[in-house]
Amino acid sequence: MTWACWRQELRRIGWVGLYGPLAAVALGAVFSVGAALLHMGGQINGIQRGMLDFLWLSAGLSAAALAGEDRALELQLSLPTPFRVTVGRRLTIALVWLAVVAAALAGYLAVSGRDLRIGAWNEQLAWLAPCAVMAAVGALARVILRSSPASFGLIGVVWIFFEILPPSMARLALVRPWLLRYPIVLASPEGWYLNRALLVGIALAAALGAHLALGRPDRLLEGDA
């Protein structure tokens, strides 16, 4: 029975959950080829490292798409299995798949010498914490806003904010602890670990918020226009 539920949720993760992470990698590959053809070969390392950033975006958008997406929601809510358990299974499948792609990509970057040279553990933390925070915020936004376009818009704005943050602003004490791409200093990595812990803490708080909100059928049934 449980296995059947997991299989059902595997089929429900849809195009965004299944192909989103792969699309990020494919885009990186296409742009790498484009850069090589346009004699911009020096940029290939940066382009391929940037693929990880698109995986954070993919995590947020996947979670926003899947947390609360159910055509037969009223029927779903009448079942003995709580809806948040169903959503939890769906998100787990999508995010584990994304993590597999991200870990493989980080491994590829290390093997090809295109990584940040910060050690294998830190390389994995570099994508893990931002993916966790984006996914949890995406799920929370979807449950609170009850609108997939609104939650997509919010995730897009947050992601672009952190992507284009100028260095002068990223250095500010007010901003620095929250950075998704925190500059690690290997000689004194305390700030890096603190930043990663903070991001994971935000992710846990947002996930808890989404978990609680998913337990309120009255809110879930008030859909957007």
Next chain:
Amino acid sequence: MTAAPALLGAVRYEFLMQIRRRGLWLVMGAATAVIATFFAINPGGPPAGTGPWSDAASLLSGTMAYFLPLAFGVMMSDRVPRERRLHTTEVLESLPTRPAVRLWGKLLGAGAATAVPLAVGYLLLIALWMALFRGPAAVLAAALVVLAAVTLPGLAFVAGWTLLTTELLSAAVFSVLFVGYWFWGNFMPPQKMPTISCSIVQPAGDWAAKGLFDTRRGLAGDCNGFHTLTTAQGWLGIGVLLAGALVAVLAAQIVAGLRAARR
């Protein structure tokens, strides 16, 4: 039924439906807050209170153009798929109104409604700037001119392509592609990656801003030194975005017509 009353009805319905969405105001509010945060914490500070007023308006508009149209496109993305999702397409097709009229109704009605919170956010930012720097009323006039010349053509471009793309894709898949496209097509400097950033089809409207207002804009995708633009090129940039929007809506019209004919 003739097309004009049907179009007016579709525009009115789409406008009212969209403008009442709580999520629309929340997302636009969040995007406005992000821009305000940029100016508030930027060590370089907000644009100085000296120089031509169009500079300040253009810089604010430029920063806004990097965030708000993203929210605009995503909030427009479920207008076409919604009818498929709710299975109301067949009912609507049984009415005398042609699919093209409904499509234009979505473009004009939902597009105008989505632009309202965007314009409100923009004017709030301008008001904040005026209050901080004791700017004269000329700033507000300049802001409205910049909004019309730089931002609105980009929004029309985004709206047109959103309608076309969501005739073919689901809103979720569109949103993923659109956020990626927005980053790649507006922020990525052409020196770093093959991109349409800094080109005439960049939807954030850099050509109009540089060509007509001769200003340094934006936060990333630095085109300074990459090219200089004349006034004529500024107008050309506006024309290309509007023509692109028209092409997209006409193509969406064809796709909607084909869908209807197949049923």
